[in-house]
Amino acid sequence: MERLQKYIAACGVCSRRKAEEYIAEGRVSVNGRVVTEMGFKVGEDDVVKYMGRVILPEEKKVYLIINKPEGCVTTVSDDRGRKTVMDCIKGIRERVYPVGRLDYNTSGLLILTNDGEAANRLSHPKHNIDKVYVAAVQRVPEPAEIFFFENGIYLDGRKTAPAKLEVIGEEPPTLKITIHEGRNRQVRRMLEEIDNRAVSLKRISIGKISLGNLKKGKFREMTEEEINYIKHC
Numbered sequence: 001m002e003r004l005q006k007y008i009a010a011c012g013v014c015s016r017r018k019a020e021e022y023i024a025e026g027r028v029s030v031n032g033r034v035v036t037e038m039g040f041k042v043g044e045d046d047v048v049k050y051m052g053r054v055i056l057p058e059e060k061k062v063y064l065i066i067n068k069p070e071g072c073v074t075t076v077s078d079d080r081g082r083k084t085v086m087d088c089i090k091g092i093r094e095r096v097y098p099v100g101r102l103d104y105n106t107s108g109l110l111i112l113t114n115d116g117e118a119a120n121r122l123s124h125p126k127h128n129i130d131k132v133y134v135a136a137v138q139r140v141p142e143p144a145e146i147f148f149f150e151n152g153i154y155l156d157g158r159k160t161a162p163a164k165l166e167v168i169g170e171e172p173p174t175l176k177i178t179i180h181e182g183r184n185r186q187v188r189r190m191l192e193e194i195d196n197r198a199v200s201l202k203r204i205s206i207g208k209i210s211l212g213n214l215k216k217g218k219f220r221e222m223t224e225e226e227i228n229y230i231k232h233c
């Protein structure tokens, strides 16, 4: 239960102080009865109206990152009963959803939020946000193959945007790959186009958001700095 003026402010109608004025003026009703009493308390089941229209508290914006494990689908629910990314965020009450997708067998950084605007900004290719992956592959690519990969490869008749490929290990052959788009199975398909194959694939960052040492299957809330970044990137 909370005080009516606080509830009205939480609905985004106005400030608490202004709400007190509106209550005194008789603009607010609870369960069909006009309430002018200041200390009046309301709970979840009460129907509060301002100027005759029902008002509801705005949902708190939530920004999470998870380290998605392999063997889990990037959906909110799965009709085949497989594990989903939602299994990583047990205890979160807000209805967040994943931004973009990681394949069933890809692990690493995935953002979940209920902020639709931020989600759109992060996903749109025009914002040119680097997505960085580490791939264990079958073999170290030749310089010509790296050139070809970085320059852009035709997938489904459309060339990929310039990418970056760095060899960061030889035993086992390991690559750091940076792309800007999020096309279906993009990294795996680009590697196949240079006669290679990802044995494992993990995303380690999206723009300025990094996975750090977050354990597989775990989540954390974004820091204020990270939230500011995704709201303005």
Ligand code: URA
Residues within 6 Å of the ligand: 101, 102, 103, 104, 106, 184, 185, 186, 187, 188, 189, 201
């Ligand atoms: N590219 C892929 O091939 N798979 C992913 O999950 C992400 C990027």
